[in-house]
Amino acid sequence: MWSQRQSLLRRVACGVEELRCRRREREAALRKARRERQLVSKRLLREAPEEAAEEGAAAVLGEAEIQHFLRLAQRGTEEKKREEALVTLRQGLQHLETQQTFIRLEGSMQTLVGLLTCNRALLQLEAARCLHELSHSEQSMVAEACLPATSYLLTYLSGHSSNFIELCLYTLGNLIVESEAVRKQLLPQGIVPALASCIQSPHMAVLEAVGYALSQLLQAKEAPEEIIPCILNSTLPQHMLQLMQPGPKLNPGIAVEFAWCLHYIICSQVNNALLITHGALSTLALLLLDLAEVVQRTEDAGLELLACPVIRCLSNLLTEVAVEDVEGQMQLGDERVVAALFILLEFFLQKQPSLLPEGLWLLNNLTANSPTLCTSLLSLDLIEPLLQLSSLSNMVSVLVLTVLCNVAEKGPAYCRRLWPGPLLPCLLNTVTLSDTEVVGQSLELLQLLFLYQPEAAQDFLQQSGLQALERHREEVQLQDRVRALQQTALHG
Amino acid sequence: MLLPSALRARLAGAPGAAEPLPVERSPAARAAPFGFVPRPVRFPREHEFFEDGDVQRHLYLQDVITQVAEAPEKSRVPEFTCQVAGCCQVFAALEDYQHHYHMMHGNACSLCSRAFPSEHLLDAHILEWHDSLFQVLAERQDMYQCLVEGCREKFKNTQDRKDHMVRLHLYPADFRFDKPKTSRGPSMPGAIADLSTRTLADDGDAMEVCPSPMTLSSAPVSEKRTYSHRVPSTICFGQGALRGFKSTKKKNKHH
Numbered sequence A: 001m002w003s004q005r006q007s008l009l010r011r012v013a014c015g016v017e018e019l020r021c022r023r024r025e026r027e028a029a030l031r032k033a034r035r036e037r038q039l040v041s042k043r044l045l046r047e048a049p050e051e052a053a054e055e056g057a058a059a060v061l062g063e064a065e066i067q068h069f070l071r072l073a074q075r076g077t078e079e080k081k082r083e084e085a086l087v088t089l090r091q092g093l094q095h096l097e098t099q100q101t102f103i104r105l106e107g108s109m110q111t112l113v114g115l116l117t118c119n120r121a122l123l124q125l126e127a128a129r130c131l132h133e134l135s136h137s138e139q140s141m142v143a144e145a146c147l148p149a150t151s152y153l154l155t156y157l158s159g160h161s162s163n164f165i166e167l168c169l170y171t172l173g174n175l176i177v178e179s180e181a182v183r184k185q186l187l188p189q190g191i192v193p194a195l196a197s198c199i200q201s202p203h204m205a206v207l208e209a210v211g212y213a214l215s216q217l218l219q220a221k222e223a224p225e226e227i228i229p230c231i232l233n234s235t236l237p238q239h240m241l242q243l244m245q246p247g248p249k250l251n252p253g254i255a256v257e258f259a260w261c262l263h264y265i266i267c268s269q270v271n272n273a274l275l276i277t278h279g280a281l282s283t284l285a286l287l288l289l290d291l292a293e294v295v296q297r298t299e300d301a302g303l304e305l306l307a308c309p310v311i312r313c314l315s316n317l318l319t320e321v322a323v324e325d326v327e328g329q330m331q332l333g334d335e336r337v338v339a340a341l342f343i344l345l346e347f348f349l350q351k352q353p354s355l356l357p358e359g360l361w362l363l364n365n366l367t368a369n370s371p372t373l374c375t376s377l378l379s380l381d382l383i384e385p386l387l388q389l390s391s392l393s394n395m396v397s398v399l400v401l402t403v404l405c406n407v408a409e410k411g412p413a414y415c416r417r418l419w420p421g422p423l424l425p426c427l428l429n430t431v432t433l434s435d436t437e438v439v440g441q442s443l444e445l446l447q448l449l450f451l452y453q454p455e456a457a458q459d460f461l462q463q464s465g466l467q468a469l470e471r472h473r474e475e476v477q478l479q480d481r482v483r484a485l486q487q488t489a490l491h492g
Numbered sequence B: 001m002l003l004p005s006a007l008r009a010r011l012a013g014a015p016g017a018a019e020p021l022p023v024e025r026s027p028a029a030r031a032a033p034f035g036f037v038p039r040p041v042r043f044p045r046e047h048e049f050f051e052d053g054d055v056q057r058h059l060y061l062q063d064v065i066t067q068v069a070e071a072p073e074k075s076r077v078p079e080f081t082c083q084v085a086g087c088c089q090v091f092a093a094l095e096d097y098q099h100h101y102h103m104m105h106g107n108a109c110s111l112c113s114r115a116f117p118s119e120h121l122l123d124a125h126i127l128e129w130h131d132s133l134f135q136v137l138a139e140r141q142d143m144y145q146c147l148v149e150g151c152r153e154k155f156k157n158t159q160d161r162k163d164h165m166v167r168l169h170l171y172p173a174d175f176r177f178d179k180p181k182t183s184r185g186p187s188m189p190g191a192i193a194d195l196s197t198r199t200l201a202d203d204g205d206a207m208e209v210c211p212s213p214m215t216l217s218s219a220p221v222s223e224k225r226t227y228s229h230r231v232p233s234t235i236c237f238g239q240g241a242l243r244g245f246k247s248t249k250k251k252n253k254h255h
């Protein structure tokens, strides 16, 4: 079912291998940008394969040359020559210097928009490619110079040429992230209804481009107030969920884009009840099952890129479901969800350990109020694999201990299944750590175990657990709980 | 991480929920100094918990160039001419032809052969230009639909509509899709009669405000024909000619 879809993501993974060093630098830059709330990325769409090889070979164009090629494109006598002039211009526009010269040149953008709307389809296409190069510029000023073209780009989205629509969508997607001013123009110009009509396209490439443009729109700082309400009012959410429905038609490239869109919507908490009404929880849960199924058979397909937003969406949505409804919601009482999540945790551990906390966060949200899923965790023998993760990092440790507390606090029947077993050596270890949060969560778990399974206190005492606790007696945040536990262990 | 071997079988098996063990909570569980309460946690978008995943997502976005590099070559074929009656465009690649066909003949008016970028604009054009009832009705009620898809506003005349589009939708004042009815150059046979009868009713408006340098007023004139720059050089009397073409879908370059 996933076979033909993997190719897209695998290709990305191959590129990564070669570009490891450059990637590390970019990763650091992205982290910095995120902390400064400036995390934006653009996509570059270039068509002809010969060009990729020649990239960099294209010359920087000066003012006179730009003028020459524009005039040729506008007034040449032969259509082929006009097209070629635009191709040369576009190749030149791959350079920032040419881009800057271009936007400074008076009337240049007007001429380009004129070509975009002229009556020669191939010239229109080349003009759109020029605009796309400009939209991808690293300089805001260059991309913002494309503003006069947006109403046309949006109008062309209702056309019939899927290539052209795809190009317009990626160009719009690049412009969207440039500034709030751009978005303030695109919204009244009708970008939301335009996307809502494009999302019904039969072309896969168009759908992926819609997902990209929409995800760019949703990342805007003002999205929760200005953009998400419009989107929730449109038909987009239902179509997005349809495109994430597992089954033979699911395309992972498209699903990745829309899963991120959904994440941006859900974590903004505008009207998540509406999404739940549209069946978001069951779609996401089924997709999680499907993903777990696929990662077992497929290597290096980049599926963590899809798993990550799916997990976030499910986890955040679960906080909005009433306690008594968690198990009632379709699929969420299903123990296969827990099985799938563990298979994905194992996948993350091998592929992208930095995503483990997100998976454990979902496990917390699933088990917090669900005796059914806590029972599944016990009956599927998942406590031991869970404990194996706890040594990875303090953050992972706290999350693992919290999930165990979720199970333990349900009472004696649960604690009887937790103790003894591998939990004792694990706790004997975590209480000796220096991280206050890890120790604190261990103390909470010990107290629940001592209360509901008194044997645990005896075992802990025999294994010199109390001496281990001794080292935290002076720590303000821990000392009360340490004393209380020692009391219980010694005097019952 | 060692997963029990039965887990994979369980995932592949039928849906089913476990019979939950009995829940029995004691009030002592939350007695001070302890206070664990199980709770689902929500993270907002900017939370640092999401940093790693967000960075992965953006690396993926930026990597797209490596995918596109593998685009298939255009399918070169011997030069051929567009088959739509009256259109003489010549092509050397199927993709170019397909694009031309969609752009120039996809939403063309069968009465005057103008090409429109969308069905919405074509519908508005047919109504406003070729529907004899339209002018009669327009005198009594607002009939000019807003050209922005999804907007339901209607106006008394095109000037009001233009004002609305510029003010409310932030369209450029020289928006060029609503072409004027007056044709200054020689027009297409068949369309002339229609145009001339309507010229009087035309309030001289249109969005094409500026025949400035960028409107390509000196668009090239093909050797074979002379057209007004305002009229697409493609004629399409009846769109049926190539209907079947759309099914020859181009290979998707991403997949």
Ligand SMILES: [Zn+2]
Binding pocket: B082, B083, B084, B087, B088, B089, B100, B101, B104, B105, B234
């Ligand atoms: Zn043609």
Ligand SMILES: [Zn+2]
Binding pocket: B109, B110, B111, B112, B113, B114, B125, B126, B129, B130
């Ligand atoms: Zn017409």
Ligand SMILES: [Zn+2]
Binding pocket: B146, B147, B148, B151, B152, B153, B164, B165, B168, B169
């Ligand atoms: Zn309107």
